[in-house]
Amino acid sequence: MPLDSLPPDFASILGPAGIIADPSDMEAYLRDWRGLWRGEAMAVLRPATTEEVAACVRLCARDGIAIIPQGGNTSMVGGATPEAKPRQVVLSLARMNRVLEVDTADMTMTVEAGLVLAHAQRAAEEHGALFPLSLGAEGTAMIGGLLSTNAGGNTTVRYGNARELMLGLEVVLPDGSVVNGLRRLRKDNTGYALRHLFVGAEGTLGIITRAVLRIFPAARETATALCAVPDEDAALTLFRRFRTADEGAVRAFEYMSGTGMDLVTRYVEGATLPLSERAAHYALVDLSASRERAGLRALMEGVLEAAMEAGEVTDAALAESEAQRAAIWRLREEHPEAQKRAGASVKNDVSVPVSAVPTLIREASEACRALIPGARPVPFGHMGDGNIHMNLQQPESMTAEDFLARSHDIMDTVNEVVRRLGGSFSAEHGVGRLKTDMMAGWRGGAELAAMRAIKAALDPLGIMNPGKVLPGDA
Amino acid sequence: MPLDSLPPDFASILGPAGIIADPSDMEAYLRDWRGLWRGEAMAVLRPATTEEVAACVRLCARDGIAIIPQGGNTSMVGGATPEAKPRQVVLSLARMNRVLEVDTADMTMTVEAGLVLAHAQRAAEEHGALFPLSLGAEGTAMIGGLLSTNAGGNTTVRYGNARELMLGLEVVLPDGSVVNGLRRLRKDNTGYALRHLFVGAEGTLGIITRAVLRIFPAARETATALCAVPDEDAALTLFRRFRTADEGAVRAFEYMSGTGMDLVTRYVEGATLPLSERAAHYALVDLSASRERAGLRALMEGVLEAAMEAGEVTDAALAESEAQRAAIWRLREEHPEAQKRAGASVKNDVSVPVSAVPTLIREASEACRALIPGARPVPFGHMGDGNIHMNLQQPESMTAEDFLARSHDIMDTVNEVVRRLGGSFSAEHGVGRLKTDMMAGWRGGAELAAMRAIKAALDPLGIMNPGKVLPGDA
Numbered sequence: 001m002p003l004d005s006l007p008p009d010f011a012s013i014l015g016p017a018g019i020i021a022d023p024s025d026m027e028a029y030l031r032d033w034r035g036l037w038r039g040e041a042m043a044v045l046r047p048a049t050t051e052e053v054a055a056c057v058r059l060c061a062r063d064g065i066a067i068i069p070q071g072g073n074t075s076m077v078g079g080a081t082p083e084a085k086p087r088q089v090v091l092s093l094a095r096m097n098r099v100l101e102v103d104t105a106d107m108t109m110t111v112e113a114g115l116v117l118a119h120a121q122r123a124a125e126e127h128g129a130l131f132p133l134s135l136g137a138e139g140t141a142m143i144g145g146l147l148s149t150n151a152g153g154n155t156t157v158r159y160g161n162a163r164e165l166m167l168g169l170e171v172v173l174p175d176g177s178v179v180n181g182l183r184r185l186r187k188d189n190t191g192y193a194l195r196h197l198f199v200g201a202e203g204t205l206g207i208i209t210r211a212v213l214r215i216f217p218a219a220r221e222t223a224t225a226l227c228a229v230p231d232e233d234a235a236l237t238l239f240r241r242f243r244t245a246d247e248g249a250v251r252a253f254e255y256m257s258g259t260g261m262d263l264v265t266r267y268v269e270g271a272t273l274p275l276s277e278r279a280a281h282y283a284l285v286d287l288s289a290s291r292e293r294a295g296l297r298a299l300m301e302g303v304l305e306a307a308m309e310a311g312e313v314t315d316a317a318l319a320e321s322e323a324q325r326a327a328i329w330r331l332r333e334e335h336p337e338a339q340k341r342a343g344a345s346v347k348n349d350v351s352v353p354v355s356a357v358p359t360l361i362r363e364a365s366e367a368c369r370a371l372i373p374g375a376r377p378v379p380f381g382h383m384g385d386g387n388i389h390m391n392l393q394q395p396e397s398m399t400a401e402d403f404l405a406r407s408h409d410i411m412d413t414v415n416e417v418v419r420r421l422g423g424s425f426s427a428e429h430g431v432g433r434l435k436t437d438m439m440a441g442w443r444g445g446a447e448l449a450a451m452r453a454i455k456a457a458l459d460p461l462g463i464m465n466p467g468k469v470l471p472g473d474a
Numbered sequence: 475m476p477l478d479s480l481p482p483d484f485a486s487i488l489g490p491a492g493i494i495a496d497p498s499d500m501e502a503y504l505r506d507w508r509g510l511w512r513g514e515a516m517a518v519l520r521p522a523t524t525e526e527v528a529a530c531v532r533l534c535a536r537d538g539i540a541i542i543p544q545g546g547n548t549s550m551v552g553g554a555t556p557e558a559k560p561r562q563v564v565l566s567l568a569r570m571n572r573v574l575e576v577d578t579a580d581m582t583m584t585v586e587a588g589l590v591l592a593h594a595q596r597a598a599e600e601h602g603a604l605f606p607l608s609l610g611a612e613g614t615a616m617i618g619g620l621l622s623t624n625a626g627g628n629t630t631v632r633y634g635n636a637r638e639l640m641l642g643l644e645v646v647l648p649d650g651s652v653v654n655g656l657r658r659l660r661k662d663n664t665g666y667a668l669r670h671l672f673v674g675a676e677g678t679l680g681i682i683t684r685a686v687l688r689i690f691p692a693a694r695e696t697a698t699a700l701c702a703v704p705d706e707d708a709a710l711t712l713f714r715r716f717r718t719a720d721e722g723a724v725r726a727f728e729y730m731s732g733t734g735m736d737l738v739t740r741y742v743e744g745a746t747l748p749l750s751e752r753a754a755h756y757a758l759v760d761l762s763a764s765r766e767r768a769g770l771r772a773l774m775e776g777v778l779e780a781a782m783e784a785g786e787v788t789d790a791a792l793a794e795s796e797a798q799r800a801a802i803w804r805l806r807e808e809h810p811e812a813q814k815r816a817g818a819s820v821k822n823d824v825s826v827p828v829s830a831v832p833t834l835i836r837e838a839s840e841a842c843r844a845l846i847p848g849a850r851p852v853p854f855g856h857m858g859d860g861n862i863h864m865n866l867q868q869p870e871s872m873t874a875e876d877f878l879a880r881s882h883d884i885m886d887t888v889n890e891v892v893r894r895l896g897g898s899f900s901a902e903h904g905v906g907r908l909k910t911d912m913m914a915g916w917r918g919g920a921e922l923a924a925m926r927a928i929k930a931a932l933d934p935l936g937i938m939n940p941g942k943v944l945p946g947d948a
Binding site for chain 1: 577579580581582623624626630631634635637638647651652653654655657658659660661662663664665666667668670671673674675679690691714717718719720721722723763764765766825826827828829856859860861896897898899900901902903904905909912913916917919920921922923924925927928929930931932943944
């Protein structure tokens, strides 16, 4: 496929530091990190300011060049990877990586879209505050992408998704005009909530360039435990015990399966189970509070004792130090890495009402085992907000290739259970290009028609991240 | 103005109980409760089901009849009142007033749009839970209107606006199709967040018919105090003291002026100040917690003691009973009623970053006094989320009519200060028809253009609540 060449006026806007056109330098921007997609681009644009973004978008609109906005390129669903088309550019926000302001009076932080999440967390920390968004890719993922995909992660149960952490946005629209919505107001009812439309739009309606984020008082106390539980229902009951005892204290409540923990302890160096014996199911409880003398240790022990008496927890390890806390979290965070080392896997990022999580885990696991005998379900994730990564590991007797050829069958099988339980086929990863085919079946009729109408209204030329989110644009 | 007559097929959809056409019976639907606007309608439609709403909307689309959706008709900005036009109907959601489900496992409540807020609160209470939205009009305002205006109220500082309390919506679009978004998921990233677009759209993009709302564990402990503070800065410092001591405990933090409190104690029977002497400024602190042994009384006393030592609080009354708590809240809630009895007033529902609230109160008060000598600023409201009702009471020497003739000058004067402080001209009341003129100046350029594009995309006939939110439709 011959690529078109980039018109010369891009160089006059961006200068030599702002354009990557050498094929080998571009390669990392053309592939997704999971290795599932690779596309083409005339160039990678690296603007340094909102004005440069806007000027680039205006040129693209003028010349009919499609734009693929890209942050840390950590999408699980190919949301930031270009297609194989001759007339498109990747627009990387990586140079717009500044913290513009941290305000502990208003508890807000104003940042550029290319700021890496870990750096945003650190900036809040340096001011004695907390930016609570937390997820596996935090060392690479950028604020613009996290907002564009409405990222979730470990602390959603307490602080909400990226959406709930955002007060204002600056966005470059597909015609190159700029929405100056960088307000830091808790209340602002003045017309349509455009900022909420751009959050989760995966770059198909415009490019987020700056954001005002909420920050919170830092935790003064934490308490973390890994619990062995007899079954999925007991895990949910344990969550409800904590929520009832102190709704505000639960920062994270994660479920892990025995299968998943076995993979982690087998394939990840230094990962060991802090319990005396293997269990079939685990729950990770993380409590935190910003107040003095919160008594979280006593709360943790009290709830666990009651749960043990009721037979809902069979063993538990409480972190006695920050190192032990990190080690417990590592068992959870290394699930994707362990799965990768153990062979091929198919990921299903799904959600159901919280009460239906045990049924989801049981029924989807069973359906997957029936579909592919020997395949190993590795469900794990955010039980407290109904979001389970209902992943499936290849059978040891099967080749990776044969297994991955069944990807769509597997996703369909899981999704059939999810649909029956009133859930969603994408909880926190978004649609990207992986799941556009599912949109018509799940969000068909009036919902999809309204989304298409909005897309056509804001991006009539269809130049903004084509082929993502909405089906049939490819 | 001769009204057109309602086509007969509406009657076949709604039956006699579903249509009000008698002029005297219609009157209450044609006026807003503030008495500022009155419009016309061919009829008031009172559908009982989503299907009936959809069928009515389809007929209206077919016949080019404008629709004014109406809940409790408590808008402060004329958002639910028809214009004086010959070809429109009011569509009241009042008959769709059922609680469909309260689920304490998922902590959700599914309701119809015509449910009165107080009834929603009671339904949650009956299940041992809390629906935290709380505001003056709660005995009349309905869920559909509260969501359509993204209502705020007293508890936003802790629980967020109506938007944050909503998980899913069912909406009838302007073509009569139905968006079935009644999901009860904490995480669902599958395309554009349509539900967030309808929240705050004030009925101009569609009609909310049902909603899934979040509920919370009920409070096990509360502590409430009325504090006399020397100035606005001290009030803000007090808020920050409580937030620092226990961010999660502050359910409400309200500011009131000496002038406002004087009006309440003078004009409202039974309203008395529980402090030994009058102050120039007051703060109402309301703490609550769902956990056992939360120690809120000790927290309250500890913070107030420190604030008194620092000279930031000069006197305080702690509620010793539910009756005392209600009496303190009544001093705050009766502000609008007292203002009404004291003569004419101009309301300014504005917001600024929390840190700028003291400056807002001082500078806007001064500017108003300079504009109209003798006029009395009565600022009060939700200091903890930056939202102050920057109201102005007529001078005793001026007629109400002369004073109200200056309404727009007064709003402009307040808004000039608000704009300088990075605030918003409508914090929680919305735009309605009162503030459409301000949209171009405040949200002009790309923002307003994007809003107009969305309106045209979803309501190409312009039949949904015309004349509201967007300027120049009238």
